[in-house]
Amino acid sequence: KQEVTQIPAALSVPEGENLVLNCSFTDSAIYNLQWFRQDPGKGLTSLLLIQSSQREQTSGRLNASLDKSSGRSTLYIAASQPGDSATYLCAAPGGGADGLTFGKGTHLIIQP
């Protein structure tokens, strides 16, 4: 059974800092890994999806890496802004044939 863990559970940093969110998974036989953002009371927005053949994926100030051998992924946020405040979720296949297993998320606060 796939298990996904996210560290830290919460993070508060001043605006402008670069930061790294961590995700680990137990079953490395995954074909992709996805990072989401969730704002309070809202649904999930897909940020980045990394295929198993890739090591990195970038979108604007976001960069996600995937290391299947170690069972780890990181989400790097450059030059953080108050608008980046949200909960960030990591998800890997393993909840069913095409379902996802989610981590519990990192609650991020960017202080103005």
Added chain:
Amino acid sequence: NAGVTQTPKFQVLKTGQSMTLQCAQDMNHEYMSWYRQDPGMGLRLIHYSVGAGITDQGEVPNGYNVSRSTTEDFPLRLLSAAPSQTSVYFCASSSRSNQPQHFGDGTRLSIL
């Protein structure tokens, strides 16, 4: 550009009542799934479908039924609501298993 639409957004039920949560997508996606999100538990997969006429159970299927008669719709039925089913329910879809999943805004359900 509707994406994944969930109705209703909010619902309060009494124990023992039944109801159907609706999910529709206009992206012609084959894969659809239902998750519930509970504090401290993260998102957990309830049921999923890989195409019209095909459904399967996820991690927490008890007390829920699904059907997939069309590509667009994937309703979730609560047969006899229980307080333990109080949660936020999310529907998701994707074109293929290795493509990003798109989420609806959720249905917030309270069972009294």
